[in-house]
Amino acid sequence: MDRLSTVNLLPGIGPKRALSYNAAGIDTIGGLLEYYPRDYINLNLRYNTIECPTDENVCIAAMLTKKIPAVRLKNKLNITKAVIEDEMGKADVSVFNIPGFFDRMKIGERYVFYGRAKSFGGRLSISNPRVFDIDTTGFIPVYPSIPGVSQDRIIENIKTALTRITITDFIDEESRAEFGLIELSDALKLIHFPTDKEENESAKRRLAFNEVYVYRKKLAEIKAEFKSAPGRRMKKHAEMMSRFFEELPFELTESQKKAISEVSADLTGDSPMNRMLCGDVGSGKTVVAAAACVLAYANGYQSAFMAPTEILARQHFNTLEKLLTPLGIKTACVIGALSAKEHREALEKIASGEIHVAIGTHALIADKAEFNNLALVITDEQHRFGVRQREKLANKGDNPHRLIMSATPIPRTMAMMLYGDLDISNLTDMPKGRKPIETFAVTDKLRDRAYNFIKEQIADGRQAYIVCARIDENEDDYNSVESYAENLRKGSFAGYSIGTLHGRLTAEQSAEIMGDFINGKTQILVSTTVIEVGVDVPNATVILIEDAELFGLSQLHQLRGRVGRSVHQSFCILMTANPTAEVRERLKYLSGTSSGVDIAMYDLERRGAGDFLGTRQSGFNQFRFASYITLELLRDVDKYIDKTKDQ
Ligand code: ADP
Numbered sequence: 214m215d216r217l218s219t220v221n222l223l224p225g226i227g228p229k230r231a232l233s234y235n236a237a238g239i240d241t242i243g244g245l246l247e248y249y250p251r252d253y254i255n256l257n258l259r260y261n262t263i264e265c266p267t268d269e270n271v272c273i274a275a276m277l278t279k280k281i282p283a284v285r286l287k288n289k290l291n292i293t294k295a296v297i298e299d300e301m302g303k304a305d306v307s308v309f310n311i312p313g314f315f316d317r318m319k320i321g322e323r324y325v326f327y328g329r330a331k332s333f334g335g336r337l338s339i340s341n342p343r344v345f346d347i348d349t350t351g352f353i354p355v356y357p358s359i360p361g362v363s364q365d366r367i368i369e370n371i372k373t374a375l376t377r378i379t380i381t382d383f384i385d386e387e388s389r390a391e392f393g394l395i396e397l398s399d400a401l402k403l404i405h406f407p408t409d410k411e412e413n414e415s416a417k418r419r420l421a422f423n424e425v426y427v428y429r430k431k432l433a434e435i436k437a438e439f440k441s442a443p444g445r446r447m448k449k450h451a452e453m454m455s456r457f458f459e460e461l462p463f464e465l466t467e468s469q470k471k472a473i474s475e476v477s478a479d480l481t482g483d484s485p486m487n488r489m490l491c492g493d494v495g496s497g498k499t500v501v502a503a504a505a506c507v508l509a510y511a512n513g514y515q516s517a518f519m520a521p522t523e524i525l526a527r528q529h530f531n532t533l534e535k536l537l538t539p540l541g542i543k544t545a546c547v548i549g550a551l552s553a554k555e556h557r558e559a560l561e562k563i564a565s566g567e568i569h570v571a572i573g574t575h576a577l578i579a580d581k582a583e584f585n586n587l588a589l590v591i592t593d594e595q596h597r598f599g600v601r602q603r604e605k606l607a608n609k610g611d612n613p614h615r616l617i618m619s620a621t622p623i624p625r626t627m628a629m630m631l632y633g634d635l636d637i638s639n640l641t642d643m644p645k646g647r648k649p650i651e652t653f654a655v656t657d658k659l660r661d662r663a664y665n666f667i668k669e670q671i672a673d674g675r676q677a678y679i680v681c682a683r684i685d686e687n688e689d690d691y692n693s694v695e696s697y698a699e700n701l702r703k704g705s706f707a708g709y710s711i712g713t714l715h716g717r718l719t720a721e722q723s724a725e726i727m728g729d730f731i732n733g734k735t736q737i738l739v740s741t742t743v744i745e746v747g748v749d750v751p752n753a754t755v756i757l758i759e760d761a762e763l764f765g766l767s768q769l770h771q772l773r774g775r776v777g778r779s780v781h782q783s784f785c786i787l788m789t790a791n792p793t794a795e796v797r798e799r800l801k802y803l804s805g806t807s808s809g810v811d812i813a814m815y816d817l818e819r820r821g822a823g824d825f826l827g828t829r830q831s832g833f834n835q836f837r838f839a840s841y842i843t844l845e846l847l848r849d850v851d852k853y854i855d856k857t858k859d860q
């Protein structure tokens with residue numbers, strides 16, 4: 214038996230339970246060992262019935278004093294209750310749908326009850342607890358639940374797996390000592406069954422190291438594959454390119470020039486371009502991409518330009534059309550908002566080669582669009598897409614050149630880890646004349662002043678964004694946005710025109726709402742973070758971000774970048790309710806800094822890569838120990854890779 218053996222081979226797992234594990238994505242014994250706890254029950258931290266915090270999971274040590282037989286409720290539910298008691302007072306325990314829950318427990322006996330504590334009229338109540346013998350100590354793992362397998366069974370199976378499998382460490386002892394890593398088999402034991410916090414931390418650090426190392430290795434392989442693939446070698450077209458530069462309404466920045474020459478060198482080289490263009494919001498990435506389209510066109514090739522949302526696709530289309538039409542380049546925008554007929558016609562023209570640059574969302578490539586002669590694929594704001602999506606893109610067409618644009622400024626070390634398969638161009642300077650955005654961190658005590666400030670801006674003819682955080686990842690964002698806007702309409706902003714943008718709208722609806730904001734028909738746009746990616750409304754000069762503490766600094770910086778896009782001075786207001794000292798300090802830092810890379814570095818140094826990698830939308834949520842990926846760890850992995858590269 215080894216890591217790759219199927220789970221049904223492990224003693225204690227029958228065919229039925231094996232199927233339950235399979236349904237949860239666990240096929241092998243190694244996979245079972247990598248089914249990490251999402252939390253731990255700390256049985257050493259026990260509360261009494263009075264001093265116990267509520268609305269969180271706690272352990273309460275108390276005596277069982279009364280059992281109340283099961284009562285039937287509506288909907289085939291039944292509830293069984295008991296009373297527990299300590300020297301401070303009494304509390305209730307209720308259990309749903311397990312009528313025999315208390316049968317094996319004795320009146321007069323003390324137990325530890327673990328569960329979410331609530332207070333009802335001052336009396337503590339805990340429902341569906343897990344119950345432990347009073348002498349149980351230490352940490353009990355809590356796993357993401359698996360239908361058909363109880364927590365106790367998972368624990369038992371993992372314990373068995375740990376004794377049956379020999380885990381060989383791929384990192385040698387000397388390197389482990391050098392980088393302060395514990396042995397892999399110890400790490401696996403301690404991630405499941407730690408006996409104290411420090412041990413658990415060292416296990417997490419070790420497993421984070423593994424994740425980063427494995428990921429980087431994989432990227433290095435992808436890169437090597439790319440470099441050995443044949444590309445569409447293009448020729449330089451100095452004349453067409455200088456015509457393009459002459460038509461531009463502005464002078465290129467130094468780093469734009471450099472990026473364009475790096476891109477041209479790739480396009481005219483032997484292997485396919487596989488490059489990421491990084492630049493802060495507003496640094497002018499679009500024109501670099503446009504230059505690449507021009508060169509492709511001059512060589513008789515088509516380009517595809519993809520944005521993550523339809524709003525952005527439309528916006529890019531407007532920009533690119535202006536930049537490219539003077540050179541005779543034909544563009545088309547393919548998005549869901551088109552009629553069936555328009556859509557079909559656009560696709561036909563792309564297939565025939567009549568359209569040179571097709572702009573759309575990822576559906577453009579993922580679905581059916583057939584190109585006549587596609588050689589360049591550009592993707593905007595690619596930071597939302599992890600390596601798997603990047604691979605998928607690469608497989609379309611025969612080795613097209615790829616340019617990926619990211620507005621998420623990241624420190625170099627981090628970029629190497631996440632984008633090790635790509636070459637990187639950086640836009641480090643901003644177009645001339647940009648004013649930094651004045652940023653204020655305030656508590657909601659100053660809400661009236663903030664609203665008045667927004668009114669002043671609107672009175673000057675400007676517009677405002679208000680961003681509400683989504684309450685939780687799985688929740689619909691509709692409520693937070695709509696009810697917030699409704700309050701404004703009825704209260705502080707009665708008589709103003711207010712639009713709302715959130716995930717429940719159709720593409721058409723959000724395009725219309727964006728359209729109204731772009732045309733100045735709405736004065737305030739209340740939105741979720743959907744506006745984060747690249748929306749460009751130069752007349753908007755103030756953005757108010759509610760519950761700012763819920764966001765990472767980099768994300769706040771991105772949101773802030775929605776304003777400051779014109780000659781008018783722009784403002785960002787970061788609103789918090791009860792900021793801790795740490796939150797205050799972070800927001801103060803953001804207020805004083807306008808460099809995206811510095812901001813990302815600040816978060817990375819203090820908080821690890823969790824903010825950056827942890828969210829679902831980052832595209833990197835496969836890093837399960839993201840918050841343990843620190844700058845120091847990244848450097849260590851680098852050193853280790855360097856040390857072992859000849860092996
Ligand atoms: P981002 O990097 O955020 O995608 P954009 O490409 O949307 O930035 O450019 C932001 C704005 O700056 C656009 O209105 C664009 O026309 C303008 N711009 C780009 N490059 C320059 C430049 N070199 N000088 C002045 N304005 C520029």
Ligand code: MG
Binds near residue numbers: 499747
């Ligand atoms: Mg952009």
